[in-house]
Amino acid sequence: MADEPSEPVAIRLQAAGHRVTRPRLAVVAALRELGEHHTADEVHAHLIRRDTPLPRTSVYNSLVLLADLGVVMRADIGPGAVVYEAADAWHHHFVCRSCGSVHDVPCVIGTPPCLSPGGDVGRVDEAQVIFRGICRNCLGDAQ
Amino acid sequence: MADEPSEPVAIRLQAAGHRVTRPRLAVVAALRELGEHHTADEVHAHLIRRDTPLPRTSVYNSLVLLADLGVVMRADIGPGAVVYEAADAWHHHFVCRSCGSVHDVPCVIGTPPCLSPGGDVGRVDEAQVIFRGICRNCLGDAQ
DNA sequence: GAATTATCTGTACATTGTTCATGTACAGAT
């Protein structure tokens, strides 16, 4: 379970000049075990269930760092929710306005930044696309 | 000031089967006066300064409805912040990871949905793009 | 103008994320 994907997390941390610590490894492991998209507090809860608890702040700190390094993906899908994901391929998200479910949408380019703004705004590191609409399930249910 | 852009807000509310109420008109007016991007609480504060206060809940309710109707634009630019804007043309946003400033990025298509996901996820109403990077000011400051 | 009902209002709360002070563990120098 939880095989290292491309580059082991430890190597990537070191390469960026950061330390390899228990909280950081635990957070990545938790995201892999959970799969899909999860909030920081869901990761926190999972670690408690797993009997490897971590302070909430540590989970937040680790997620921010890991996301900045590109080890985990962060998606701002709307009010009161930032979700993280242990994914390798850069992709986007579809959010259902009815049930709130989140689905992955492959990115045709594959690596950020996959789009570029028209004007000259500065250095663009990534372009995150959020699709909104009604998912197939909800379309079937009502109307 | 605050001329009606294309269709008056009142008409658009009625057309969608909603009532034309003071809070809704006040929220749109506030967004126009403020210009740019602002949070719900900033709108709330502005209305107090203007001596036309509104309960915070009413501001939130109105913004959600107005955004769903497409009268105002909503942008999820990251943790702890949903910003609204009284804009006519559909566009995207660039967020600076250093100073947090938000800049408009024109959309080449102009009307949502300007992109479409690859697979068949359901009905897509809009595609919101968030560009992240370092803005020109911050690039100039420190390297 | 009166009835109907969506909407407003205000309070209280839940959730999410951040700040801060303290303690700890690692790495290089002595």
Place this chain on the structure above:
DNA sequence: ATCTGTACATGAACAATGTACAGATAATTC
């Protein structure tokens, strides 16, 4: 082997943001 500086973890309290609810109000319909 010990010292020293720095990055990091920890825990608690805080701040910001968004939501639920129940009674009062006002926009529309007749």
